[in-house]
Amino acid sequence: xxxxxxxxxxxxxxxxxxxxxxxxxxxxxxxxxxxxxxxxxxxxxxxxxxxxxxxxxxxxxxxxxxxxxxxxxxxxxxxxxxxxxxxxxxxxxxxxxxxxxxxxxxxxxxxxxxxxxxxxxxxxxxxxxxxxxxxxxxxxxxxxxxxxxxxxxxxxxxxxxxxxxxxxxxxxxxxxxxxxxxxxxxxxxxxxxxxxxxxxxxxxxxxxxxxxxxxxxxxxxxxxxxxxx
Ligand code: DC
Numbered sequence: 001x002x003x004x005x006x007x008x009x010x011x012x013x014x015x016x017x018x019x020x021x022x023x024x025x026x027x028x029x030x031x032x033x034x035x036x037x038x039x040x041x042x043x044x045x046x047x048x049x050x051x052x053x054x055x056x057x058x059x060x061x062x063x064x065x066x067x068x069x070x071x072x073x074x075x076x077x078x079x080x081x082x083x084x085x086x087x088x089x090x091x092x093x094x095x096x097x098x099x100x101x102x103x104x105x106x107x108x109x110x111x112x113x114x115x116x117x118x119x120x121x122x123x124x125x126x127x128x129x130x131x132x133x134x135x136x137x138x139x140x141x142x143x144x145x146x147x148x149x150x151x152x153x154x155x156x157x158x159x160x161x162x163x164x165x166x167x168x169x170x171x172x173x174x175x176x177x178x179x180x181x182x183x184x185x186x187x188x189x190x191x192x193x194x195x196x197x198x199x200x201x202x203x204x205x206x207x208x209x210x211x212x213x214x215x216x217x218x219x220x221x222x223x224x225x226x227x228x229x
Contacts, residue, residue, distance in 0.1 A: 001227055001228060002227060002228065003029075003126070003127040003128040003227075004127055004128075004144075004145035004146055004226060004227050005124050005127050005129055005131070005141045005143075005144040005145055005146075006020075006023065006029070006129070006130040006131070006144065006145070006146045006147075006148070006223070007131060007132075007136035007137035007140070007141050007144040007146070007147045007148070007199075007202070008020045008130065008131070008132040008133075008136065008147075008148045008150060009132070009133060009134055009135065009136050009137050009138070009147070009148070009149050009150070009196070009198070009199070009202065010134075010148075010149050010150030010151055010196075010205075011150070011151055011152070011154075011157065011181075011185055011188070011196070012035075012157065012181060012184050012185065012188070013157035013158070013160055013161040013181055014150045014151060014152040014157050014160075014207060015150065015152070015160065015207060015212070015215070016132040016133075016150050017033050017035070017132055018212060019132075019150070019212075019215055019216070019219055020033070020130045020131070020132040021033075021080075021081070021130075022212075022216055022219075023130055023216075023219050023220070023223065024129075024130040025079075026216075026220065027220075027223060027227075028128075029128045029129055029130050030123070030128060030129045030130070031081060031129075031130050031131075032072065032120065032123055032124075032129060032130070032131040032132075033072070033081065033083070033131075033132060033133075034116070034120055034131055034132065034133035034134075034136060034140070035103075035132070035133055035134075036070075036072075036083040036091075036094060037070045037083075037116045037119070037120070038103055038106060038107045038112070038116065039083070039094035039095075039099050039100075039103055040068070040070045040083055040085045040090060040094055041061075041068060041070075041106055041112055041116070042094070042099050042102050042103040042106045043085060043090055043093055043094050043099050044061075044064070044068055044085060045061055045102070045106060046098065046099065046102060048060070048061075048064070051102060055105075056105055056106070056109070058109060058111075061106075061109070061112070062111050065111060065112070065115050067086075068085070068086065068115075069085075069086050069087075070083065070084065070085060070116075070119070071083075071084045072084070092168075095165075095168075095170075096170060097165075097170075097172055097176070097180070100180055100184075101180055103184075104183070104184055104187040104188065104191075105187075107134075107188075107191070108187065108191040108192070108193060109193075110193045113135075113139075113193050113194055117135075117139060117140050120136075120140045121140060121141070124140075124141055134188055134194070134196040135194040135196070137149070137198075137199035137201075137202050138194065138197060138199045139194045142199070145226050145227070146203075146222060146223065146226045146227075147199050147201060147202035147203065148202060148203050148205055148219070148222065149198040149199070149202040149203065149204050149205065150205045150206075150207060151204070151205070151206050151207075151208075152206060152207050152208040153208050154178060154181050154182050154185065155178065156208050157181050158174060158177045158178035158180075158181045159174065161177050161181065162174045162177050165177075203222065205218070
């Protein structure tokens with residue numbers, strides 16, 4: 001069976017990573033969460049104090065970019081991918097509200113995108129990869145064999161993120177999350193560099209009223225059709 005590249009793009013909190021992770025496990029592919037990479041750079045910038053009253057200290061961040069190393073490792077117990085920033089497991093830190101509310105302007109910096117996109121392309125060199133994000137089918141892998149563009153209503157996505165944070169014991173308000181989801185949608189779609197948009201050859205999936213199980217079956221069908229499994 002030929003190995004392919006699977007690009008999963010779409011709005012924030014619409015279950016892209018759950019579906020991408022499941023599919024990768026099912027078909028024995030590597031899963032890469034590109035959003036985690038932007039989040040890790042954001043965490044780095046927050047820790048370094050690069051968010052100032054005047055905005056982001058882009059000069060300092062650009063200088064540091066070559067020293068920011070982001071890697072992924074599977075947790076041996078849960079088998080879940082964990083994000084490492086310069087060797088430190090930052091998986092929990094990058095999922096909190098602090099990073100969520102600062103990540104959009106970081107993801108809009110051209111030099112950050114350039115550095116992360118080239119790392120992502122390197123990760124997909126041998127194919128057999130499922131990557132999720134915003135620009136995977138348009139900028140990172142424009143020749144990906146299978147492209148999915150996922151969407152769901154903002155309210156449903158906010159509820160999902162709220163439930164997720166609550167389950168982890170990280171308190172948050174639904175209204176704040178909804179506001180954050182809507183703000184990020186706007187910024188993601190209107191930024192100058194690589195705005196979020198569906199690639200012409202991507203398949204649209206609205207999962208507002210789909211269960212995870214239904215989605216999994218649908219996705220596997222798409223994979224089999226393209227990979228010839
Ligand atoms: O998928 P996520 O919510 O973890 O992504 C975090 C942020 O990173 C989000 O605001 C959009 C940005 N992002 C991006 O610009 N390009 C990607 N390929 C992935 C994420």
